[in-house]
Amino acid sequence: xxxxxxxxxxxxxxxxxxxxxRVLRLAQRKPADGSTHWSTRKIAAEVGTxxxxxxxxxxxxxxxxxxxxxxxxxxxxxxEEKAADIIGLYLKPPVNAAVFCVDSEKRxxxxx
Numbered sequence: 001x002x003x004x005x006x007x008x009x010x011x012x013x014x015x016x017x018x019x020x021x022r023v024l025r026l027a028q029r030k031p032a033d034g035s036t037h038w039s040t041r042k043i044a045a046e047v048g049t050x051x052x053x054x055x056x057x058x059x060x061x062x063x064x065x066x067x068x069x070x071x072x073x074x075x076x077x078x079x080e081e082k083a084a085d086i087i088g089l090y091l092k093p094p095v096n097a098a099v100f101c102v103d104s105e106k107r108x109x110x111x112x
Contacts, residue, residue, distance in 0.1 A: 019047060026047065036074070040055045043065070
């Protein structure tokens with residue numbers, strides 16, 4: 001009697017490889033929704049899997065989409081005005097004044 005073990009393994013492996021390719025392709029592109037970067041949950045929703053699997057796929061490939069080096073656009077409508085103010089502080093700092101930078105997002109450090 002012949003064994004049927006492993007007959008479906010090839011199909012599952014091909015689906016897994018395709019899923020990994022889609023996850024990696026998305027993680028290296030800018031999100032279409034206008035946000036600045038991908039999250040694992042956003043990628044998972046896009047490809048139809050769970051965020052834990054996406055995390056494993058990205059870790060295996062050594063990718064961190066939130067840390068990709070590329071220009072990130074701002075959704076802030078006042079971004080240009082704010083950027084000009086900050087750049088002005090660097091180019092022509094106020095005399096006898098201290099300039100402090102405070103990041104409004106708690107998860108990011110402003111001090112390197």
